[in-house]
Structure formats: C-alpha cells, structure tokens
Amino acid sequence: MSRTGDLRARIAAATTDRRVVNAVHLAAWRKVDARAESFAKLPHVEALRDKAAQIRQHVIENLPRYLECFVERATALGAQVHFAPDGAAACRTIAQIAAARGLSLAVKGKSMTSEEIGLNVALEATGVRVVETDLGEFIVQIDHDRPSHIITPIIHKDRRQVARAMAREFGCPYTEDPAELTKIARRHLRDIFRRCDLGITGVNLGVAETGTLCLITNEGNGRMTITRPRVHVALLGIDKIVPRLTDLPIFLKLLARSSTGQPMGAYTTLINGPKRPDDPDGPGELHVVLLDNGRSDILTGPLREVLRCVRCGACLNACPAYRNIGGHAYSSVYPGPIGSLLSPLLYGHAYDDLARVSSLCGACRLACPVQIDIPELLVRLRALACTRQPRAKRVLLRLWQWAMQTPWAYRLGQRLMRFLPDDGGGWTRHGPGLLRAWTDTRDLPCPAVRSFRSIWENELRDEH
Amino acid sequence: MSTDPQPPLTAAETPGGTGPLDAFLHALRRRTEAAPHPTPLPDRSNAALRAVRPAEELAARFAAEATAAGCVVHRVTEANWLAAAKDIVGSLSARLVLVQPQPGTALTAERAAALADALATAGRSAVSKWDDDTLFNCDAAVTGVVAAIAETGTLVCVSGPAAARGASLIPPVHIALLDRTQIVGDLFDYFDRLANTGSPANINLITGPSKTADIEGILITGVHGPGVVHVLLLE
Amino acid sequence: MDVALFITCLSDTFYPRAGDAIVRVLRHFGCRVHFPAGQTCCGQPAFNSGFHRAAAVLIRRMATVFEPFTHVVTPSASCAAMVKQHGPPLLADDPGAHAASVRLAEKTWEFCTFLRDRLNVDIAAHLQAREPVTFHYPCHARSIYGLDDLRAWLSRLDVRPPARTDLCCGFGGLFAVEFPELSAAMLGDKLDELAATGARLVICNESACTLQMAGGAHRRGLPLRFKHLAELLAESLGLMEAAA
Numbered sequence: 001m002s003r004t005g006d007l008r009a010r011i012a013a014a015t016t017d018r019r020v021v022n023a024v025h026l027a028a029w030r031k032v033d034a035r036a037e038s039f040a041k042l043p044h045v046e047a048l049r050d051k052a053a054q055i056r057q058h059v060i061e062n063l064p065r066y067l068e069c070f071v072e073r074a075t076a077l078g079a080q081v082h083f084a085p086d087g088a089a090a091c092r093t094i095a096q097i098a099a100a101r102g103l104s105l106a107v108k109g110k111s112m113t114s115e116e117i118g119l120n121v122a123l124e125a126t127g128v129r130v131v132e133t134d135l136g137e138f139i140v141q142i143d144h145d146r147p148s149h150i151i152t153p154i155i156h157k158d159r160r161q162v163a164r165a166m167a168r169e170f171g172c173p174y175t176e177d178p179a180e181l182t183k184i185a186r187r188h189l190r191d192i193f194r195r196c197d198l199g200i201t202g203v204n205l206g207v208a209e210t211g212t213l214c215l216i217t218n219e220g221n222g223r224m225t226i227t228r229p230r231v232h233v234a235l236l237g238i239d240k241i242v243p244r245l246t247d248l249p250i251f252l253k254l255l256a257r258s259s260t261g262q263p264m265g266a267y268t269t270l271i272n273g274p275k276r277p278d279d280p281d282g283p284g285e286l287h288v289v290l291l292d293n294g295r296s297d298i299l300t301g302p303l304r305e306v307l308r309c310v311r312c313g314a315c316l317n318a319c320p321a322y323r324n325i326g327g328h329a330y331s332s333v334y335p336g337p338i339g340s341l342l343s344p345l346l347y348g349h350a351y352d353d354l355a356r357v358s359s360l361c362g363a364c365r366l367a368c369p370v371q372i373d374i375p376e377l378l379v380r381l382r383a384l385a386c387t388r389q390p391r392a393k394r395v396l397l398r399l400w401q402w403a404m405q406t407p408w409a410y411r412l413g414q415r416l417m418r419f420l421p422d423d424g425g426g427w428t429r430h431g432p433g434l435l436r437a438w439t440d441t442r443d444l445p446c447p448a449v450r451s452f453r454s455i456w457e458n459e460l461r462d463e464h
Numbered sequence: 465m466s467t468d469p470q471p472p473l474t475a476a477e478t479p480g481g482t483g484p485l486d487a488f489l490h491a492l493r494r495r496t497e498a499a500p501h502p503t504p505l506p507d508r509s510n511a512a513l514r515a516v517r518p519a520e521e522l523a524a525r526f527a528a529e530a531t532a533a534g535c536v537v538h539r540v541t542e543a544n545w546l547a548a549a550k551d552i553v554g555s556l557s558a559r560l561v562l563v564q565p566q567p568g569t570a571l572t573a574e575r576a577a578a579l580a581d582a583l584a585t586a587g588r589s590a591v592s593k594w595d596d597d598t599l600f601n602c603d604a605a606v607t608g609v610v611a612a613i614a615e616t617g618t619l620v621c622v623s624g625p626a627a628a629r630g631a632s633l634i635p636p637v638h639i640a641l642l643d644r645t646q647i648v649g650d651l652f653d654y655f656d657r658l659a660n661t662g663s664p665a666n667i668n669l670i671t672g673p674s675k676t677a678d679i680e681g682i683l684i685t686g687v688h689g690p691g692v693v694h695v696l697l698l699e
Numbered sequence: 700m701d702v703a704l705f706i707t708c709l710s711d712t713f714y715p716r717a718g719d720a721i722v723r724v725l726r727h728f729g730c731r732v733h734f735p736a737g738q739t740c741c742g743q744p745a746f747n748s749g750f751h752r753a754a755a756v757l758i759r760r761m762a763t764v765f766e767p768f769t770h771v772v773t774p775s776a777s778c779a780a781m782v783k784q785h786g787p788p789l790l791a792d793d794p795g796a797h798a799a800s801v802r803l804a805e806k807t808w809e810f811c812t813f814l815r816d817r818l819n820v821d822i823a824a825h826l827q828a829r830e831p832v833t834f835h836y837p838c839h840a841r842s843i844y845g846l847d848d849l850r851a852w853l854s855r856l857d858v859r860p861p862a863r864t865d866l867c868c869g870f871g872g873l874f875a876v877e878f879p880e881l882s883a884a885m886l887g888d889k890l891d892e893l894a895a896t897g898a899r900l901v902i903c904n905e906s907a908c909t910l911q912m913a914g915g916a917h918r919r920g921l922p923l924r925f926k927h928l929a930e931l932l933a934e935s936l937g938l939m940e941a942a943a
C-alpha cells in the first residue's frame with residue numbers, strides 16, 4: 001500500500017459500500033452523542049482531561065523510571081515479567097509459556113495489542129487453539145473477518161451478517177435477534193471457559209507504584225479470561241503506564257465515557273499478581289509480557305505525544321472520514337485518526353499516506369480524553385514524509401510556490417483559470433486534467449469575472 | 465507543581481540485572497533526552513476534581529446510579545432483608561443458590577447461615593462451595609461487597625480465602641448485600657482508601673450487569689457475567 | 700485606524716465580494732483600508748500538506764509584504780490561524796525572519812474578531828436578513844473564535860442552526876483532491892445537515908469551505924446560497940446592494 005493511488009482507490013471504494021457506511025454512521029453517531037451526554041454530566045471534565053493529559057505526558061517523558069518501578073512491583077506481587085522487543089518475540093514468549101506447561105486451549109479478551117502482533121495466528125501455528133471471547137471479536141473470528149474499530153470490532157457489520165455467521169458456524173436455527181445471537185455465543189463460550197487452560201488479555205493501564213494491572217470490560221469475558229484458566233498472560237505495551245494508584249480513577253472517569261458514554265465499564269478489574277495460595281480460584285501464574293514493537297522509537301522521536309493514547313476509540317467515532325469509509329479501508333489494525341498516526345509510526349513508510357486521510361477538522365482533538373493534538377501531529381507526520389511524496393506532486397508544488405512568490409505569475413494564474421469550461425451559469429462541470437479530481441464529485445465555480453485586486457484597483461482604492 | 469514531599473517512586477536508578485528488559489531500559493534511558501519543557505507529575509490529590517459533594521446523601525445517590533447502570537436496588541433493613549432476599553430468589557424460581565459469606569462484608573457468617581436456613585425452608589438449596597459444577601450450575605449467587613461507590617453505582621468485590629472470583633461472575637444472577645456505611649462518595653474516595661490498604665489479588669469494580677452493544681449498538685445484558693444484579697442495601 | 704486587508708488567494712479569485720464588503724464595513728467604522736498589491740498566499744495549503752519549506756518561504760514573504768502596516772485583517776480564520784500559529788515556528792532557524800513573522804502574527808486579525816475586539820462593534824445589533832439563515836462553522840476557526848460567537852452574531856436573525864453545528868465540510872486543502880471521493884462523502888453529510896435546516900442562505904466565513912459546499916450544492920441541485928458575514932453586514936448597513 002505504498003502508493004497513494006492504491007490508498008485512494010481503496011478509500012474511494014469504501015465510500016461506496018453503503019451498508020458499511022450506514023452501519024458505521026449509525027453506531028458512531030450513537031457513541032458520539034452518548035459521549036457528549038455523559039461528559040456534560042461530569043463535573044470538572046476539562047480539569048480531568050488536563051490532568052489525564054499531563055500524567056500521560058509526564059509518564060512518556062520519564063518512561064524508563066516508571067517501567068522499572070512497575071516491573072519491580074509486579075514481580076514482588078508474584079507476576080513473571082517478560083520483555084518483548086517486537087511482536088515476533090512476544091508471540092514466541094507466549095508460545096513458550098504455553099508449550100512448557102502443556103497448555104492447549106487459550107481464551108482471549110479483546111486486545112488491540114495482540115491484533116497488532118498477530119498473536120492468534122502465531123499461537124495456532126504452535127498447536128494452541130485460541131478462542132476470542134469478546135462477542136464482537138468472537139464474531140470476527142468465526143467469520144474470518146478483521147476488526148474495523150478498536151472498541152467496537154464489528155461496527156461494520158449488521159445483524160444479518162452476524163446471523164449468517166452464527167448459523168453457518170454452529171448449525172443453529174437462523175435468527176437475527178441480537179439477544180438470541182448473544183445467547184448462542186454465550187452457550188458456546190461457557191463450555192470453552194470450563195475447559196480452557198490459558199487466558200490472554202491486553203491491559204488498559206499498569207500502575208508503576210503498585211505493579212497493578214487494570215482491565216476494563218463490559219461483557220465479563222475479560223474477567224472470565226483471568227479467572228478460569230490456570231495461567232494468565234497479560235500483554236502490556238510499554239507506554240500504558242500511570243505512576244500511582246490514585247491516578248487510575250482519573251482515567252476510569254474518562255475512559256468508559258469516551259468509549260461508550262457509560263460512567264463506568266461494567267467491570268473494572270485490578271489485578272495484583274496471581275492467585276494467592278488460599279484464594280479459591282484464579283490463575284496460579286501471571287505473566288506480563290511487556291511489548292515494545294516500535295514504541296521506544298516513537299518515544300524518542302518527534303511525535304511522542306501520540307503515546308499518551310489510552311485507546312478509548314473516541315477519535316474514531318468523532319472522525320467524519322472514518323465514518324465515511326469504516327475501519328478496513330485503513331488496512332491497519334489501528335484505523336481512524338489515532339491509526340493514521342500510529343500505523344506509519346509502528347509499521348513504517350508504507351503507511352505514511354494514512355496521515356493524509358484527514359481534513360484536519362479537529363473533531364478528534366476535541367474528543368480525545370488525553371488531549372492529543374491529532375491534527376497537529378498528522379501535519380508533523382506529513383512533513384516528515386513529504387520528501388517521499390510522488391515526484392509529480394513535488395514538482396507541481398514547487399511550481400505553485402514559485403507562482404505564489406511571483407505576483408505577476410499569480411495574476412497570470414488567476415487569468416488562466418478563466419479559460420476553464422463554463423457551463424453558461426458560471427460553473428465548471430468537467431474540469432480538465434488534474435481538476436477532474438475536483439469536478440468528478442463537485443462543481444467548481446468559475447473564477448469571479450473580476451478578481452478582488454482588480455476591483456480594488458479600479459474602484460475601491462479611490463472610493464471613500 | 466507536584467506537592468509530593470519526595471519523589472513518589474523509589475525505582476532503583478541502576479539496572480541491577482542483565483536480562484533483556486534491563487538492557488532495554490538501560491538503552492532507553494540513554495536514548496531518552498530530557499524534554500525541553502519537562503511536564504511535571506501533577507499533584508496526587510484529586511480532591512478538587514470530585515464529582516460527588518462530601519455532603520451528598522450517599523445511599524440515595526448510590527441507589528440512583530446503580531439503578532441507572534442496570535442494577536435492581538432494594539432498600540432494606542435488618543428486620544426485612546431476609547424476606548427480601550427470599551422474595552428475589554423466589555421470583556427467580558432459583559433452586560441452587562451459592563451463598564458466600566466473607567469477612568469485611570455485610571454478609572457475615574451469621575447472616576449467611578440465616579439466609580441458608582430461610583432458603584432451605586422455602587425449598588431451595590443453599591450451598592457455600594466453589595467447585596466448577598456449583599459455579600456453573602447454580603441459579604444465583606449471594607455475596608457481600610467490601611465497598612460501594614455512590615458516584616457510579618459501583619459495587620466492589622475482592623478475592624480472598626473466603627471469596628471466589630467466580631461467585632459474582634459466573635452465575636446468571638448476582639445478589640449483593642451492602643451496608644449503607646460501606647458506601648463512599650466518589651471514585652476518588654475509593655482509590656484513596658485503596659492506596660492506603662493492602663491489596664487483594666483481584667479487585668472488581670462492578671457497575672451494573674454484564675452487557676454488550678456489539679451488534680448494531682443494541683444493548684444486551686448477560687453476555688458472560690450475570691445478566692441481573694440485585695443489590696440489597698441495608699439501611 | 701489604518702488597516703491592511705489580506706484578502707487570501709481564494710477570496711481574491713473566487714469570492715471578491717467578501718473583500719469588497721470588508722473594505723466597505725471597515726471604512727464605515729472609520730478605518731483607512733490599504734491593500735498591498737504584492738500579497739498572494741499565506742502558504743496554508745503547503746503547510747497542511749506537510750510541505751513546510753514552501754510554507755516557510757511564503758510566510759516570510761507575507762511578513763515582508765505586510766511589514767509597513769499596524770493591523771492586518773483577513774476574511775479567513777484559517778489563514779489567520781496559519782499566520783498567527785503556524786507561521787513563526789516555521790522560521791525558527793532565522794532570527795530576523797522569525798521576528799518579522801511574530802510581528803505579523805501579533806497584528807493579524809480575522810475580520811469578525813477585529814470588529815468585535817478592536818473596533819468594539821456589536822455585530823449582532825447591525826445584522827438584518829429578509830430570510831431564514833443557517834451557518835457553517837469552519838473547523839479551523841475553532842482556535843480563533845468559538846463556535847458560539849458565530850451563532851451569537853446571528854442571534855437576532857431567523858437563524859436555523861444545523862443539528863450538528865460542528866460538522867466538517869470535507870474540504871481540508873489538498874485532501875479534497877487527493878481523496879476526492881471521501882471528501883465528497885463528507886460533503887454529502889454536511890449538505891444533508893444544511894438542507895435539513897430549511898434555510899437557503901448559509902453564512903460561511905471561509906472561502907475554501909464555501910468553494911466546497913457551493914460546488915457540492917450546485918452539483919446536487921440544492922438551492923443553497925453562501926455568504927461571508929461581512930457581505931451580510933455590508934448589506935445590512937446599506938453599504939452594498941443585497942446580492943441575489
């Protein structure tokens with residue numbers, strides 16, 4: 001996907017998939033409205049965002065110290081901490097944990113980090129069966145699809161598609177009733193939860209001061225995943241740290257409200273090490289896999305604010321571009337505004353042009369609970385990649401710059417624009433050459449008969 | 465800006481070990497330049513950001529928020545809580561009920577025993593064990609909670625020698641006994657308290673029933689956790 | 700008061716009437732208006748597109764062209780933001796040019812805020828319209844003036860706000876031609892919002908947004924007309940004939 005052409009074609013195609021666009025519009029607006037409503041009811045909401053942003057910024061500026069502390073405390077609580085420099089290493093580590101203990105049935109909580117490193121495929125290749133347990137991810141898995149939103153994986157699907165997948169997979173009678181569909185998934189997964197031996201989750205935030213892991217879920221699948229199996233593996237991006245336990249509630253107040261408009265997710269779980277010897281249930285082993293996978297490069301680069309992100313998904317819902325193409329058009333695990341930043345940073349230059357898929361309207365910035373100035377960072381990313389833009393574009397730009405530096409050329413340009421075809425009413429309907437990119441979808445007004453400067457010269461200057 | 469008397473953390477400044485993590489942290493420390501305008505760690509206290517006024521009537525706020533989150537709240541007294549519990553169990557036509565007394569909660573051993581008796585006379589069997597068959601087959605679980613948060617209508621359940629994590633999770637109905645004195649106002653209050661006490665291995669902040677909106681954004685309750693949460697609020 | 704008009708390349712070429720109106724309104728409130736003929740573009744399209752060297756050249760040029768003046772007024776909030784916020788950092792390496800760009804940043808005003816804050820004009824009190832109006836709130840104006848200002852200025856008219864006041868029109872500079880299908884899809888959402896208000900006159904203070912929305916409305920056959928607030932103000936004050 002290195003060339004803008006491919007990306008443009010993919011995005012153009014996505015805008016015409018009415019079913020997806022309608023589904024995403026509906027769900028995203030619902031979340032935007034729910035978020036706005038819940039934020040309106042939260043006292044001191046701007047001060048909370050300020051503080052959340054500041055805490056996260058402070059952490060990324062001082063990460064080594066906090067990570068070290070986190071590792072020390074988590075270890076003291078009985079967790080085994082592993083470090084993975086990249087996704088392959090993380091997959092290997094987890095596969096080794098499974099192999100050494102003979103674990104064969106893994107249940108997973110929804111984790112974008114695990115999507116990022118392709119964990120399911122890697123584990124299945126070693127003979128471990130991996131079952132997604134979040135309803136949306138479960139449907140993605142049985143339908144051999146990909147998630148298209150970091151919070152709402154099947155935002156692009158309607159109930160008919162879910163119904164067909166369920167009927168095909170389980171041979172059950174066809175139903176489109178979301179409650180029935182949910183029941184089918186529950187029944188199937190209950191059996192899995194009784195038998196599973198490995199639980200894999202992401203982590204919303206880790207607490208440096210205490211070594212605590214915080215995990216938020218709505219369905220209870222996350223709790224099942226860290227309760228039933230005898231081994232729990234938590235995959236934690238090195239950036240997802242807050243300093244103190246008392247910092248957590250700031251994020252808890254903002255996170256669910258930003259994601260879904262709920263004051264709190266149904267289940268916020270704080271994990272302090274594995275099961276204690278006299279606890280009746282819970283995993284006997286807790287492994288924390290700390291994942292770098294490019295994060296330390298972001299941390300030491302010019303866009304490090306992006307690591308403040310707590311993956312709430314609010315910027316996706318708020319984004320008019322995302323709403324009109326859905327998540328798959330981005331061809332990345334992380335779509336939407338935050339994805340347009342993260343994907344080039346994590347996956348390299350082939351994704352550079354994602355940073356251009358934005359009108360910079362700033363709705364994302366207003367939605368972001370940690371106040372990441374996403375448009376500003378997108379522009380910064382575009383600037384870093386501008387020498388890799390197609391040659392023709394760079395030449396045109398140079399020409400344009402020259403014209404704008406050269407008043408007679410600027411005026412000549414204005415005059416030349418009058419030769420564009422006029423439909424008789426002052427509109428160009430079919431622009432030539434490059435202008436087709438405009439007139440294929442919109443009309444272009446013909447330049448005014450007299451530019452402002454000519455009105456000024458002839459009338460306004462001397463009039464008083 | 466930080467008013468912490470000392471740096472809040474006491475991370476060792478020199479990497480002691482030689483594993484890949486230590487090497488990584490060591491390298492990261494070398495690569496991380498000090499920010500030109502360092503961002504200070506904000507004050508630990510969140511008192512100025514509270515959502516619940518200290519004077520607010522906590523039981524009423526809790527009941528309202530928990531109800532909004534989808535719980536069924538019953539305001540009961542010492543005199544009638546048993547009858548209320550029996551009614552709930554009766555209305556569920558539940559046969560097997562897990563009753564899990566836990567120190568530090570309102571469900572004391574005595575209350576649990578009284579409840580077990582009451583249920584038995586009503587023809588239900590109350591058990592207090594945590595094998596898989598019980599957890600997956602019982603119709604409801606009755607537990608205490610260690611705290612509740614008025615701001616969000618949240619119940620706090622923690623693991624411990626007498627408390628299975630599965631009890632408030634696996635059965636389809638969760639019935640929680642809460643004493644009004646256990647309610648704190650704000651989420652901040654709960655974490656302030658938590659920061660000053662030892663922490664169990666597993667702490668669950670439970671806000672309403674298990675839910676999903678994955679299919680077309682339509683809210684469905686009871687996905688993997690309980691679809692129904694009753695709170696007996698003892699006044 | 701002496702004021703230099705920075706017309707912007709788009710208004711100069713496509714929407715000169717807004718400039719005409721601004722000149723008349725400023726004169727009406729006692730300003731002497733100048734128009735430095737050497738002005739072209741502030742470099743915003745290049746800046747937003749990541750071509751910061753080109754943008755730096757143009758900002759430096761702008762600072763020189765407007766150096767002699769004490770106030771610079773522009774119809775466009777986004778060009779004002781370009782000059783005020785993004786310009787100086789681009790010239791950080793050249794102390795002389797940087798200082799000039801800072802001077803330019805400090806004296807540049809978006810037209811409505813200049814009227815309000817510098818000339819103490821109660822904009823709302825002067826506006827009249829014979830028909831219902833709605834408005835488009837340009838995204839890039841957020842940093843210059845708040846959403847509620849535009850609404851407040853129109854408050855004495857029969858104003859029909861769109862249900863989602865802060866929806867982007869989908870223009871976004873080069874974005875509009877790099878991803879034209881997506882830009883047009885976003886435009887479609889915007890036009891749906893505007894059409895649903897029932898008003899036919901749209902107040903839009905950003906010629907780039909107007910270019911996009913008017914082009915889309917014309918293609919779809921929607922009877923929407925677009926005006927800069929300055930035009931409505933000049934008409935209300937009797938400084939201009941009401942345009943069709």
Ligand code: SF4
Pocket residue numbers: 258308309310311312313314315316338364367368369370371372
């Ligand atoms: S960038 Fe901000 S809004 Fe977007 S997912 Fe991250 S935290 Fe949420």
